[in-house]
Amino acid sequence: MAIRFVTGNAGKVREARDYLAGIEPVEQIEYDYTEVQSDSLEEIAAHGAREAFEQLGGDEPVLVDDAGLFVDALGGFPGPYSAYVEDTVGVERLWRLAEAEENRRATFRTVLAYADEDGTETFAGSVAGTLVAPRGEGGFGYDPIFEYNGTTMAEMSTAEKNAISHRGRALATFAEWYAGRDE
Numbered sequence: 001m002a003i004r005f006v007t008g009n010a011g012k013v014r015e016a017r018d019y020l021a022g023i024e025p026v027e028q029i030e031y032d033y034t035e036v037q038s039d040s041l042e043e044i045a046a047h048g049a050r051e052a053f054e055q056l057g058g059d060e061p062v063l064v065d066d067a068g069l070f071v072d073a074l075g076g077f078p079g080p081y082s083a084y085v086e087d088t089v090g091v092e093r094l095w096r097l098a099e100a101e102e103n104r105r106a107t108f109r110t111v112l113a114y115a116d117e118d119g120t121e122t123f124a125g126s127v128a129g130t131l132v133a134p135r136g137e138g139g140f141g142y143d144p145i146f147e148y149n150g151t152t153m154a155e156m157s158t159a160e161k162n163a164i165s166h167r168g169r170a171l172a173t174f175a176e177w178y179a180g181r182d183e
């Protein structure tokens, strides 16, 4: 049974498809679920997945992914507001803010929420790295300024990014749970 990935972000879908290839097909669905006002990615994702599953109808499970970039020196900003900040301030100017700081450490976090007729489950993943001047043409969003082990996530292939990224880690936990859920 295909999994309906509810997102407007094609980059997230590419990564989920790559990771879940051979496990389950992933279909992208654009549905504007309510993003509850919260500092908790878990709460936002779980609420969105439940609402999408109920409102969309049908039996196929849904997946929602709520992600954010948390910059240490900026008290975790932009965190849950990362999409808004990408659209308003932009990636280049976020780098300028970080460049002025001595500590350029940042963490990417994502929470995947899965909903079906049996309930809702969440799977978190995170990766710590360093903010750098933009490099690379791959990936999406903040990938060009996020460096892990000397390589920005925009310089990695989808598979390389999945092997170390917040989303790859969340997908790994999800895939393990998904494989064992009927046992």
Ligand code: ITT
Pocket: 006, 007, 008, 009, 012, 065, 066, 067, 068, 069, 082, 083, 084, 086, 087, 139, 140, 141, 142, 143, 153, 165, 167
């Ligand atoms: P949906 O809500 O439709 O899924 P979105 O892009 O708005 O798509 P988020 O709110 O989860 O999703 O995104 C948070 C921001 O973080 C947004 O600006 C993304 O581009 C960015 N982002 C998320 N995952 C990322 C990743 O793996 N690499 C780089 N940037 C990422």
